[in-house]
């Protein structure tokens with residue numbers, strides 16, 4: 500392993516920035532390697548903090564220390580990069596750094612989704628700066644695109660595949676006709692899914708990312724629980740076959756949408772996706788985001804959503820942005836929209852439990868197949884939010900067709916597509 504040290508004669512005109520790196524796992528090591536390959540990038544890792552003293556590491560032991568507080572106190576560090584896997588500890592560190600007016604880069608989407616309003620407030624009070632491009636879709640530059648480029652343009656919709664692990668499982672099920680458990684086992688073997696896959700497969704991880712996107716795309720600061728997240732743990736080969744029979748694929752899609760009345764809604768669920776959508780071709784571990792802007796029209800970004808180098812690339816981009824004085828503006832938060840959940844969602848539900856169908860209280864059923872145990876129809880979004888844990892517990896599988904409508908309106912004329 501090479502050693503990233505201060506360049507002796509950097510061609511960079513300004514003094515290289517001293518980076519304090521907290522966490523040396525997948526992302527931390529990825530960043531280290533990128534900077535090692537680019538000694539003139541203008542940054543070098545001055546100090547590294549990790550947690551476990553006796554772990555075997557690819558760098559000499561003297562490169563590591565174990566007290567993150569010491570980095571907060573080190574005024575010679577120009578920027579702190581927080582890439583640890585503990586959301587509570589990450590929040591304590593990042594919040595304290597911002598209180599002290601420090602520049603911070605983080606990749607921790609779970610921590611950010613839970614604490615964003617507080618962190619934005621701390622930046623305002625403490626004059627610190629926080630950037631987090633790596634937290635959403637790894638290498639895809641979506642946060643900065645929304646915050647800076649589209650700061651003045653309204654967006655009607657944002658749809659994205661924000662989780663590579665579940666996308667890999669769905670892709671392999673589609674390719675092989677295999678069941679969920681074998682596709683998941685393969686994803687784990689190949690390093691595309693965690694040993695505990697629940698955050699990814701249960702759509703908790705993409706929900707955190709959707710919360711961050713909502714802040715930048717619409718100025719809507721949401722708590723994660725407000726956003727419906729349904730996962731793929733209950734999926735079976737028959738569901739993939741149902742989608743294929745209609746020329747579609749099942750993808751876990753985060754959908755952020757401005758409604759005709761100006762309110763905004765966010766849903767993160769499996770969804771039928773047809774070939775007309777750029778997301779149809781986002782397969783395996785890739786992520787993709789389609790944004791629809793009022794004047795620019797449709798734009799599509801696709802790329803690697805995880806992994807040391809793709810995620811390290813986004814951290815490096817944040818470091819460079821900080822160096823240029825960039826900060827997030829959250830412009831749309833000056834006039835935040837109302838969040839809407841009084842909607843009806845059209846779903847395909849497969850369950851062998853009649854009580855689930857009763858619980859969801861369909862307002863309209865358009866298709867019912869006893870043999871395959873599925874129902875297609877409209878249910879209240881609030882029912883799905885209220886009963887999501889029960890749905891998960893009983894292995895019910897739900898896919899959105901993409902259609903939404905105001906609650907209690909049976910007329911197709913008032914429908915708006917999602």
Ligand SMILES: NC(=O)c1ccc[n+]([C@@H]2O[C@H](COP(=O)([O-])OP(=O)(O)OC[C@H]3O[C@@H](n4cnc5c(N)ncnc54)[C@H](OP(=O)(O)O)[C@@H]3O)[C@@H](O)[C@H]2O)c1
Nearest residue numbers: 522523524525526549550551582583584588606607805806
């Ligand atoms: N992996 C990805 O592709 C990816 C993509 C986007 C975002 N992220 C986010 O990036 C963050 C890091 O992910 P990762 O995959 O790099 O994690 P990881 O491989 O599990 O590594 C975590 C690192 O954090 C260190 N650590 C944990 N608690 C610490 C503490 N209290 N003080 C100091 N160091 C501590 C660990 O130390 P030891 O080495 O001593 O165990 C380890 O080096 C997470 O928030 C994750 O959600 C990851």
